[in-house]
Amino acid sequence: MKLLKGAQQSLIEGISNRQFVRLANSTSSLKGHRHRIAMNDNDSMITLSDGKNELNICRRDRLWLYKRGIDARLKQLNESYLLHRITGPLDGAFIDCGANVGELGAYSRSRGLEYHAFEPEPLEADCCDLNNFGGRRETNRFGLWSSDGELTFYSKPNTADGSLFETDEYVDQFKIKVRSLDSFAAEAGIRKVAVLKIEAEGAEPEILAGAYETLKSTAYVTVDCGFEKGVNKESTLVPVFNILLDSGFEAIEWNPQRVTALFKAKAR
Structure with missing residues (x-):
């Protein structure tokens, strides 16, 4: 607008x-x-x-x-996360970590995938419910992490930069529940993940560490590896690549502007 x-x-x-x-x-x-x-x-x-x-x-x-327009925004997001580079049929779940208002739910629906959104910011999660679940409270309002527990969330909603690591100029902090993706997937009965998208403001390696079993049945992973971790604004590029390469994935596309990378599971 x-x-x-x-x-x-x-x-x-x-x-x-x-x-x-x-x-x-x-x-x-x-x-x-x-x-x-x-x-x-x-x-x-x-x-x-x-x-x-x-x-x-x-x-x-x-x-x-x-x-x-909305279509232009959705196209920009798809390209930012390199989703437009995924060809061929997809089957299973779309895991949207850092969903914000759930815009990528439109991509998930267009590919016939089951949409699971994770967003700790309360108002953004409410919008995600309206945009994807008919207003039903189905957005997961907890953080993904390497294990189950409770951590401090540093809220920075106006720029969508909330993080489990302390950041500059956060506007609020509060305790949230955190879970590993393996724990959530087992409870939710998710047996196959078509796309795992991670935008976690520096917590990407921890989330992948808690997805050891889930990654075995995941086809694609798209990760924001930008300079967003903590007050020192560190990149998570190296640990993310190391974890995914060790887990049987190969990097197939790279977006240097946003520092996102798309990984595909090798033949199993």
Whole structure:
């Protein structure tokens, strides 16, 4: 959505969500765009429509991601995580670690996969429920880790940078339940994973360490290995590659802009 920028943007930061909605829709209409937004009844969620699709989000600061429409945003995400490089049929589950509002649920449905979303941020998880499960509380509101337990989550929702490692400028911290993917998959009866997507702000190696059994029945893994771990902003590239290569995967595609990598299981 094309919203006011620069100095004009700074003038509207303090207005209410409902005032913001009216201003944004008026601006969009004047510019001839079909994009519209509407407030949810609880004043904490925004429904975005581009004339073809609808999506629920909860951070108005992230509306710029949809300035070219929802389809364009989904295409950008698919390419960022290299999902467009996966050819041929897929079978099993799509595991979305770091789901945010669940945009990749659309990819999962397009490939006929069972969608499992993991998102510790409460409002984002609520949006994910609306976008993928008809509002039913099916988004997993815990973190994935190497083992089951409880850890501190450092919340940074406006930039989707919440982490189990302390980060710069986090806005809140709270305890969350964490589980290994092996533990979750065994309980949920997941026997085959088509795609495991991991965006965990530095916890990617720990999640893979807790997925030893699950990886044996996983076809593809796409991982964000960027410089996001802790206050020192370390990359997880080397440990992620080492774990997956040792687990029988090969790297088949690389996105240097986002520092994501796509891995495919070798013939078993």
